[in-house]
Amino acid sequence: MSYCLIVDDSRVIRKVSREIVESLGFRVSEAENGEAGVKACQAEMPDVILLDWNMPVMDGYSFLKELRSTPEGQTPKVVFCTTENGLDHIRRALEAGADEYVMKPFDKDILAAKLQELGVLSVSHSV
Template sequence: MNYCLIVDDSRTIRKVSRDIVESLAFEVAEAENGAAGLASCRTRMPDVILLDWNMPVMDGYSFLKELRKTPGGEVPKVVFCTTENDLKNITQALEAGADEYIMKPFDKDILCAKFQSLGLLPEAFSV
């Protein structure tokens, strides 16, 4: 079973994201900020990470840069899920190692399509 880590400071976003990702047959863990997310990755590296940009303690961009320097940290697919829609931010995230970028709010169809494009779900998977 694929394993997804959701890193977001919003309990509501984590809950909604968890419901969607679990419906896609993923095991899910949550972290409320980048520092907690890195600690979780050191315990068990996920297959995919849904990552918020703006969080206290450690933001998503800092988390991503640290993740990619961590042993095994090149493996997870990272999908930034944020309200930051400036081209500069998107470019910065992709250059730091993000694999995809989606805007909040998102739904199951959008997340399913992103997971399919990343090879995490079969193309024939129906929502």
């Protein structure tokens, strides 16, 4: 079973995201900021990370730069899930190592399609 880490400071977003990815067959854990996300990755590297941009303690961009600076941190597929829709934010995220960028609010169909494109969700688990 694939493992997904949700890194977002919003408890509501984490809950909704968890329900979506669990319904797609993923095992899920959560982190409330980038620093907690780094610790979660050190404990067990996920297959997929859903990542918010704006968070206290450590934002998503800083988390991604730190994650990708480690050899094992090259493995997870990282999907930025954020309200930041400026081209500069998207470009910076992709340059820092994000695999995909999804605008909030997103739904199961959108997330399933992105995860299929990234090769971490089989067609049989889609909507």
